[in-house]
Amino acid sequence: MADDSLAIQTHQLSRTFGGQLALDGLTLEVPEGSIFGFLGPNGAGKSTTINILTGLLAPSGGSARVLGFDVESQVLDIKRRIGVVPDGLHLFERLSGEEHLRFVGEAHGLSAAEARQRTGQLLEAMDLTADANKLVAGYSHGMRKKLALSCALIHDPRLLFLDEPFEGVDAVATRELRDLLQKLVATRRVTVFLTSHVLEVVERLCTHVGIIAKGRLAASGTLDELRRGGGGGSRSLEELFLDTVGAPRDSAGTGLSWLARERDAE
Amino acid sequence: MRTFRLLLWLRWRLAMNATTGKSRWAMAALTTLLALAFAPLYVGAAIFSFTGGSNHGTGALTLVFGLAQLCILWVSLLAGALGRSFELDKLKRYPFRPFEVYGFNLLASFTEPVILMTLPSLVGVSLGVARHDGWLAGLTAAAGALLLLLITASALQLLLAILDDFLRREWMRYVAAFLFTGTFLAIQLGVRGSSRRLADQARQAGFDPAKLLKDIGVMFEHLPSVGAPAAVGGAPVSGPFGEPVLAFTASAVLVLVPLWLGSRVMARAVTRETLAGRVRPRAARATRGSFGLRWPGLTAPQRLLLAREWLYAQRTPALLYQAAIVPLSVVFVSVLGGARETGFDTILPMFIMTGTLASRNLALWSYDGPGIRTLFLMPFTPRDLVLSKNLSWLTSTFAEAGFTFAVLTALRPGRFLPMLPMLVTGFAAVTFTAAAVGTWVSIAHPMKFQERGFTRRSPGGVTGLLAYLVVLVVGAGVVLAVMAARSLTPDAHDGVMSFAVTSLLLAASAAIWWLAMDRHADELERRREKMIDVLAKTADA
Numbered sequence: 001m002a003d004d005s006l007a008i009q010t011h012q013l014s015r016t017f018g019g020q021l022a023l024d025g026l027t028l029e030v031p032e033g034s035i036f037g038f039l040g041p042n043g044a045g046k047s048t049t050i051n052i053l054t055g056l057l058a059p060s061g062g063s064a065r066v067l068g069f070d071v072e073s074q075v076l077d078i079k080r081r082i083g084v085v086p087d088g089l090h091l092f093e094r095l096s097g098e099e100h101l102r103f104v105g106e107a108h109g110l111s112a113a114e115a116r117q118r119t120g121q122l123l124e125a126m127d128l129t130a131d132a133n134k135l136v137a138g139y140s141h142g143m144r145k146k147l148a149l150s151c152a153l154i155h156d157p158r159l160l161f162l163d164e165p166f167e168g169v170d171a172v173a174t175r176e177l178r179d180l181l182q183k184l185v186a187t188r189r190v191t192v193f194l195t196s197h198v199l200e201v202v203e204r205l206c207t208h209v210g211i212i213a214k215g216r217l218a219a220s221g222t223l224d225e226l227r228r229g230g231g232g233g234s235r236s237l238e239e240l241f242l243d244t245v246g247a248p249r250d251s252a253g254t255g256l257s258w259l260a261r262e263r264d265a266e
Numbered sequence: 267m268r269t270f271r272l273l274l275w276l277r278w279r280l281a282m283n284a285t286t287g288k289s290r291w292a293m294a295a296l297t298t299l300l301a302l303a304f305a306p307l308y309v310g311a312a313i314f315s316f317t318g319g320s321n322h323g324t325g326a327l328t329l330v331f332g333l334a335q336l337c338i339l340w341v342s343l344l345a346g347a348l349g350r351s352f353e354l355d356k357l358k359r360y361p362f363r364p365f366e367v368y369g370f371n372l373l374a375s376f377t378e379p380v381i382l383m384t385l386p387s388l389v390g391v392s393l394g395v396a397r398h399d400g401w402l403a404g405l406t407a408a409a410g411a412l413l414l415l416l417i418t419a420s421a422l423q424l425l426l427a428i429l430d431d432f433l434r435r436e437w438m439r440y441v442a443a444f445l446f447t448g449t450f451l452a453i454q455l456g457v458r459g460s461s462r463r464l465a466d467q468a469r470q471a472g473f474d475p476a477k478l479l480k481d482i483g484v485m486f487e488h489l490p491s492v493g494a495p496a497a498v499g500g501a502p503v504s505g506p507f508g509e510p511v512l513a514f515t516a517s518a519v520l521v522l523v524p525l526w527l528g529s530r531v532m533a534r535a536v537t538r539e540t541l542a543g544r545v546r547p548r549a550a551r552a553t554r555g556s557f558g559l560r561w562p563g564l565t566a567p568q569r570l571l572l573a574r575e576w577l578y579a580q581r582t583p584a585l586l587y588q589a590a591i592v593p594l595s596v597v598f599v600s601v602l603g604g605a606r607e608t609g610f611d612t613i614l615p616m617f618i619m620t621g622t623l624a625s626r627n628l629a630l631w632s633y634d635g636p637g638i639r640t641l642f643l644m645p646f647t648p649r650d651l652v653l654s655k656n657l658s659w660l661t662s663t664f665a666e667a668g669f670t671f672a673v674l675t676a677l678r679p680g681r682f683l684p685m686l687p688m689l690v691t692g693f694a695a696v697t698f699t700a701a702a703v704g705t706w707v708s709i710a711h712p713m714k715f716q717e718r719g720f721t722r723r724s725p726g727g728v729t730g731l732l733a734y735l736v737v738l739v740v741g742a743g744v745v746l747a748v749m750a751a752r753s754l755t756p757d758a759h760d761g762v763m764s765f766a767v768t769s770l771l772l773a774a775s776a777a778i779w780w781l782a783m784d785r786h787a788d789e790l791e792r793r794r795e796k797m798i799d800v801l802a803k804t805a806d807a
Contacts, residue, residue, distance in 0.1 A: 056642055057795055079645040086643070090636040090802055094581040095574065102557045106570055107644045112556035135581070151640075 004068065007032040007159050007191035008053060012062035014215075015048050022048045024215035025062065030208065035185055035192040037206035039199070041245050045215040046195040047087055050163050053193075054084050067159055080108060083152030087163035087195075089144050093137040097128055097147050100136060101154055108155035115154070122150040141168045149177070153184075160184070162194040166201055174198075178205050203237040213245040269366040270373075277374065296731060304383065312386035319394015319407070327407055327501035328493065329479055330391040331414050332486030334384040338418050341380040364533035365526075368423070372525065375419045388414070395500070403500055410499020417491050417520045424524035424531070431535040490516055564657075567646050571654035579662065582633055589662055592622050593670040600674055612681065615674060616689065619667060620696050624737035626663075627704030629713040630655045636802040642794055649787040655708075656701050656783070663697055684761060691768035692744045698775040699740045702782045707733045709789045712800040744771055 008030035015023040023045045030036045040046050051057040053066050055075035064071040066078045092100055098119055105115030123129045126146040131139065139147065145168070152160055160181075166174050178201065184190040196202050202209065203223065210220040219226055219240075226240055311333075318326030357367055375381065388411035396404020486492040487503050497503040497513030507513040558569030559576065579585050596615040631638055641651060671690060675682040682689070748764045755763040790797075 054643060056639065056798060076645050076647065079643065084643050086639060088636065088639075088802065090639040092574065092578075092637040092640060093635065094578050099557065099577065103570060103574055104644065106557050107567060107646065109645075115557070 005032055006030060006065075007034070008036075008064070008066055008193060010049075010053075010062065010064040013049070013052065013059050013064050014061040015045075015052060015057060016060045022215055023052070023059075026212070026215065026217055027062075028210060028217055028220065030191065030193055030210075032191050033185060033189045034207045035181060035205055036194070037202040037209045038193060038195045038212065039197075039202065039209060039241055040195075040212035044212045044245075046212060047163055048215075049212070050084075050086075050161050050193070050195065053078075054082060054086075054161055055079055080155075081157055082159045082161060083155070083157035084161045085145075085148045085152050085163060085165055086161075087167075089148045091136045091139075091144060091148060091151075094135055096133050096135055097139070097143075098123065098132040100147060101150055104151045105154040110155060118154050122154060126150050142170065142173060145169055145173070156188070157190065159191045159193065162192065164196060165194055166196050166198045174201060181205065199237045199241060209237070211241060211244045218244045269362050270370055273362075273367070273370045300731075308383045308386050311384075312390035314390075315387040316390035316394040319391040320397045321394075323398035324395055324403060324407060324500040325483075325502060326391055326394065327410060327499050328486045328496040328503065329483035330387055331411070331496045331499070331501075332482070332489065332492040334387055335414060335418050335492055337384055338380050339422070342378075342422055364536075365529040368427070368529035368532050369525065372416075372419055372423050372528075375423060376415065381415065381419065384415075392499075399500075407499040410495045410497075410501070413495035413498055413517045413521070414492070417495060417517065420521050420524040420528070421491065424528040427528040427531040427535070431531050491520055494520060565650070567650045568654055568657075571646065571650055572657055575654055575658035578633060579658065585633065588626060589666055592619065593666045593673075596670050597673050597677075600677060612685065612689070615670065616693065619670065619693060620741040621738065623663070623697060623700040624704065624734045627659050627700060628707045628711075628733055630659060630705060630708035631797060631801060632708075632713050634801060635714065638801040639798050642798065647787070648790040648794075649783060652705060652709075652783060652786045652790055656705060656779075659704070660697065660701055664694070667693055667697070685764075688748065688761070688764040688768050691765065691772045692748065695744055695768060695771040695775040696737065696741045698772070698779040700737045702779045702786075703733050703736050705782070705786050706789065709786060709793050709797070712793070712797045714801050714803065740775075744768065747771060 006029050008028065010026055010028045013023055013026040013028075014021065026045070026049060028049075038046055038049065048057065052059050052071060053064060055071060055078055058072065067081050069075075069077045069081075071078065092103070095103065101119040101122060102112075102115045105118055106112060110118065120129075123132050126149070128143060128146055128150070131143060136144065136147065145165070149162075149165070152162075165177060169177065181192050182205070185192060194202075194206075206223070208220070208222055209226060211218045211226075219229065221229070223237065227235060315326070315330045318330060389408070392404050392408040392411055395407040484504075487496070487505060487507070490507070493503050493505065493507040494513045494516035497507040497510065498517050502508075503513070507516060556566075556569070557573055558566060559573045561569055561572060564572065579589075596618050600615055634641065667690075671682070671686065675686060747767050751763045751767045752760045
C-alpha cells in the first residue's frame with residue numbers, strides 16, 4: 001500500500017548480478033520533504049539502489065515505489081518527476097552546455113520558451129554563462145557537476161537523486177550546493193536522496209540517514225534516532241557509521257609488512 | 267624482453283577475459299570457415315610462388331615480394347585493417363619505454379589476417395628457391411622475406427602513429443583524413459597506371475605472360491621497400507641494391523627509421539590533450555524556437571532526439587568522414603573507369619554502396635558513450651530512442667546515396683538514367699534491411715567507440731560478420747530477383763519489370779523495418795543494463 005507521505009518506499013528489494021547478491025531484501029522509507037543521506041561502504045549497494053529507483057535497473061525481487069509510482073510499470077511517470085545527478089555524470093559530450101539544458105528541459109515537457117528561460121537562469125546561477133556555448137567535452141569536472149545539477153533541476157522535480165554530489169567538488173562549491181539543497185527543501189518541498197562518503201557534510205545537511213551494508217539496510221532514521229539506537233551520547237556520524245558497518249578502527253597496512261618497515265637508506 | 271613478456275601476457279589475458287568459451291569456439295569455427303573460403307587465394311598464390319622459386323630460383327623473389335607487399339598495403343588501407351595491439355595512453359603510467367610498446371605492436375601486427383595470408387607465398391617461394399638453389403639459398407630467401415614483412419609492417423605502424431597524432435589535433439584531423447584517403451588512392455592510382463602500362467606493352471608485343479611477370483618484377487626492383495629485402499634474400503637485383511651490403515643497410519634503415527620515428531611520434535601523441543579536450547570548444551549557435559527539429563509526423567520527443575542526433579553527427583569527425591568516404595570512393599572508382607560500358611561501371615558502385623551499409627550501423631549508440639545513461643534516465647520511450655537513431659542513420663545514408671546517384675547520372679546519363687528507378691529502389695530495399703539488422707546488432711551487442719583513427723568501428727567477431735553477410739545476401743537476393751523477373755519478361759519490358767520487382771522488395775523491406783521497430787524497442791528495454799554497462803564504462807582495456 002502506497003503511503004502519500006513517503007517519497008520513496010521499497011519492500012524486500014533485491015538485485016543480483018551474475019548470481020551475486022548486490023541488494024538483499026532492502027526495505028526503506030524516505031519521507032517526503034526530507035534530505036535523506038544513503039551511506040555505505042563501496043560495493044554496499046548504494047548505486048544499485050539509485051539505479052533501480054530511477055528506472056535504470058530492474059529489480060530481481062521485491063517492490064519499490066517512487067512518488068507513489070511503481071518502478072517497474074510506471075517508469076516514465078517517475079522519470080518526468082525526478083532529477084538525477086548520477087555518479088560519473090554521463091553528459092552528452094558533443095552538446096554545448098546551453099543545448100544540453102534546453103534538450104533536457106524540453107524532454108521533460110517544458111515549452112521551448114520556458115526551457116530557454118530556465119536555461120539562462122540556471123546557467124547564471126551556476127556561473128556557467130560564459131561557457132554556455134562551449135561543448136561539454138571541454139568542461140572541467142566542477143563545471144560538469146554544476147551542469148548535471150542544472151539538468152536535474154530544470155524541470156522543477158519533486159525528488160532529487162544525487163549520487164556522490166560532493167565528490168571532486170571544492171569547499172566553496174560544497175557550501176553552495178548544501179545551501180541550495182536546503183533552500184529547495186524549505187521552499188519547494190523537494191525530497192533529496194543522496195549518497196556520499198563525506199560524512200561531515202551528510203551530518204550537517206541530512207535530516208534522515210540510512211546505512212546500507214552488504215546489500216542490507218543496517219540502520220535508518222533521523223540522526224538522533226540513530227544515536228539513540230547506537231547507545232546514545234553525542235557520537236559523530238563517522239563513529240556510528242563505522243560501528244554499523246562493522247569496520248575495524250585501525251586497519252591501515254594490515255598484512256603489508258613490507259610497507260610497515262622503515263625504508264633502508266639508499 | 268621483460269616488457270615484451272608482460273605485454274604478451276596482458277594481451278593474452280585481455281583476449282581471454284573478453285570472450286567466453288562458447289564465443290571462442292564460434293569464432294574459431296568461423297575463422298576456419300573464412301580461412302577455407304579464402305584458401306584458393308592464398309594457396310593458389312603459394313603454389314604460384316613455389317613454382318616460380320623452383321623454376322627461376324632467386325629470380326622469382328622480387329616479383330613475389332612485391333606482390334605480397336602490395337597485397338598487405340592495399341588490403342590494410344582498403345579495409346581499414348590497420349591496428350595497434352596496445353595504445354600507449356593506457357600504459358603510459360607504467361614504466362615502459364614507448365619504443366618497447368611500439369616494437370610490441372609492430373610484432374603483434376604480424377598476426378593480422380592479411381599478413382598471415384601472405385605467409386604461404388613467402389614460405390612457398392623460399393622453399394622453391396631451396397629446391398632450385400639449395401637449402402642455404404632457401405634460408406637466405408626466407409630471411410629476405412622476414413625483412414620484407416618487417417619493412418611493410420613498420421611502414422604501416424608509422425602511418426598509424428602519424429594518423430593518431432594528427433587526430434589528436436582538431437584541424438589536423440582533416441589533414442589525417444586527407445593523408446589516409448590520399449595514401450589509399452595513390453596506391454590505387456599507382457597500381458592502375460602500372461597495370462595499364464604493362465597491359466598496353468603486352469598488347470603491342472603480343473601477350474607473353476612470362477615477359478609480363480618479368481616486367482612487373484623489374485618494376486618492383488626499383489622500389490626500395492621491395493628491392494632491398496629481395497636483394498638480401500639473394501635476388502639478382504639491378505641498380506644500387508645489387509650490392510648486398512647496400513641492400514642490407516637499406517633494409518635495416520627501412521625497418522629501424524620508421525621504428526624509431528614511430529615510437530617518438532607515439533610518445534609525443536600521448537602527451538597531447540585527452541579525448542575530452544580534443545573536441546575544440548566552439549561557439550554553438552544559439553537557436554531560436556524549440557531545440558527539436560521541425561519534422562512533420564514526429565512527436566515532440568522524437569523531434570528532440572533527432573535534433574540531438576543531427577548535432578552529434580555534425581560534431582563527430584569520424585561520422586563525417588564515414589559519410590563522405592563512401593560517395594567519394596564510388597565517384598572516384600567511376601571516374602577512373604572512364605567512359606567504357608563494361609557492366610562493371612554499374613555493378614562496382616552498387617557493390618561498394620551496399621557492401622558498406624552493414625558495417626556502418628552495427629554500433630548505432632557507440633558515439634553516445636556515457637551519455638547513453640542520461641538518455642535512459644530521461645522520459646523517452648524505448649521506441650522513441652530506436653526510431654530517432656534509425657531515422658538519423660537512414661537520412662544520412664539516403665543523402666549520401668542521393669549525392670552518389672546524382673553524380674553517377676551526371677557522369678553517364680545515357681547509362682544510368684534508364685536504370686535509375688531500379689537502382690534507387692533496389693538500394694533502398696537493401697538499406698531498410700540493413701537498418702533492421704544493424705539496429706538489432708547495435709542493441710544486442712553494444713560496442714563502445716574507440717575514438718582513434720578511422721578503424722574498428724564495428725563489433726566484428728561472429729555477429730559483425732554475420733550481419734555483414736546478411737546484407738550482402740539480401741543485396742544478392744535483390745539482384746537475383748531482378749534477373750529472374752527479366753528472364754521471364756520480353757526484353758522490351760525489362761526496365762518496367764525490374765522497377766516493379768525492386769519496388770515490391772522495397773515495400774516489403776520497409777514494412778519489415780517498421781514492424782521490427784517495436785521488437786527492437788522491447789529489446790532495447792531488455793538490454794538497457796548491458797548497454798549502460800558497455801557504453802558508460804569509463805575504464806576500458
